[in-house]
Amino acid sequence: MDHWISPEPTRFESEHPLFLCVLSNTDTASIPGISAAGKSPRLIDYTPAGDAELVTLGRTVCNAEPPMTDQSPTPAVITRAAMQLTGIPFMFINSGLKIIPSIPLLDVGAFPGRDIRTAQAVPDARKIYANALEMGRQIRKLSDLVIIGESIPGGTTTAMAVLQAMGIDGRVSSSNSLNPLDIKAQVVDEAFSKAGVRFGDMAHDPMGAIERFGDPMMPCVCGLMDGLKDTRIVLAGGTQMMAVLSLLDGLGIKGNISIATTKFVAEDGTASFVETVSDLGFESYIADPGFDRSRYKGLRMYESGVIKEGVGAGGAMFLAGLMGIRQKEFREQVELVCDQIL
């Protein structure tokens, strides 16, 4: 009995899976109290670059320390373990980074996102979308199952704003064990007030919602999915990817799309991942690495709601499960990664 991915991904068969992870920054992350993804506000900008280096190289180059939240390591340790165990090809996508990691990247020519309170969060959303669409068109010739993760600090706040602009009553999660929903709601209120927009006003203008209240990860993921067409896609993330799902219908994106996340997001009582994803009409997969039994305190703390998800960790575990890797083997590999970096 080892049902660490539920439901079991039995319907999936893939000869050429590919793991992608979209890296972005947004000024929205600099609003005090918004993000816990990074030991200090100054370090938050380094988190996506550090995550990508950690998965690719097993160490960080852009910064001396790996991204941490309190004593817990970034979910990049989970993603690295999955890439090591599965041997699946992976690439990171620069979609508006402030800090460029020392690894090869895919690039959609994006600028970092702005503070959503200016109501001009992603002025280049259409260009990002167009480039990502073209990228998806090439990638669909190479792969039959594309997993798409993200690393963008502050992303649950932009997710909340976009969900509300689209008229979806979903609650977002947080990298903090005490989800600062009140601060996020206040930031979203300010953004909406500045733009003269109310809940649901942009339900028929998803691109406008991204431009005003989103982040550069969103048009990149949407464009990719548009270009990938009928290729099997698993979005790898929590409530940020849930916000992406809310945009697809309005953008006319149809496809073979589901979502995978961690049990830490799925069981987050302050958020509404499972219900909202189901309401939006998509299937979700939940992965549980069994961190309660880990010899690392920093991993055990995931069980109390620190970090929860990121760097496509849920989707990376989904891939590992798909390839027959068991929970215990997987957790031990994550611990090996931690041995090397901590």
Added chain:
Amino acid sequence: MDHWISPEPTRFESEHPLFLCVLSNTDTASIPGISAAGKSPRLIDYTPAGDAELVTLGRTVCNAEPPMTDQSPTPAVITRAAMQLTGIPFMFINSGLKIIPSIPLLDVGAFPGRDIRTAQAVPDARKIYANALEMGRQIRKLSDLVIIGESIPGGTTTAMAVLQAMGIDGRVSSSNSLNPLDIKAQVVDEAFSKAGVRFGDMAHDPMGAIERFGDPMMPCVCGLMDGLKDTRIVLAGGTQMMAVLSLLDGLGIKGNISIATTKFVAEDGTASFVETVSDLGFESYIADPGFDRSRYKGLRMYESGVIKEGVGAGGAMFLAGLMGIRQKEFREQVELVCDQIL
């Protein structure tokens, strides 16, 4: 009888081919008389970006006009025709661009190359190599035949410098019908003099030769090949790729490597492509699009030695031939591309 690729690529079988093209700029191209790749010196910097846009989008965005040499269109028209006819996935790699095209890119974090007369042409060669190697490691999981082209104005001069530093007595080609070998030789002499280096002095230090006298395309292509390991590789280019071949032994890169170019390079009496490639121990494939029978004067002028090669045109034709496309069908597709862009 339709032997437009010789020898016929019969030994090749590929289920997952991939076409890559490395885009770079070098200040060496700004030396008067060095490059004809672009209507005017000011426009030369735009050539790689324009080429990539033309292949991907069928039009240029970075500049109003497509890259031209006199009245002849860039070889990007050949590469686009091949991508259209074969449907093979393709990606462009930013390895030191000054102008960024409006398409998705792979990126190895390179700076544009400097004038080789400073004897510090590519200070970041090792970083480019490391990133390209990591990229190759991922790509080898996706593809069983990788074609690698280039677009870098001024590249035959850096090729000449590197060949001489490596002690290879090969002559390079040119995008000009009158190959300005004397100007190139003078530039190389100045570079060698500045560095206190003579012919063959760096035969055992290929990375040093790139750093001092090369261009950013070279470490990218070498690193890629290193990461691709035993994957079948066809370098797509003329004497610039011949210079890359001269570096492989010293870099310890072994593999399943051959080279494909156009008959315009192979038949260039001022250069020594076929002999030098053979001396270096590699097999070459020569593609002839039959442009003497074209309805476009600009294409017929290729027969008199204008442009000759670039944007992986020779390797793109090799791919088309490999997939059973005939010369006449191919030439007509190139003309269709010209109809659309000229």
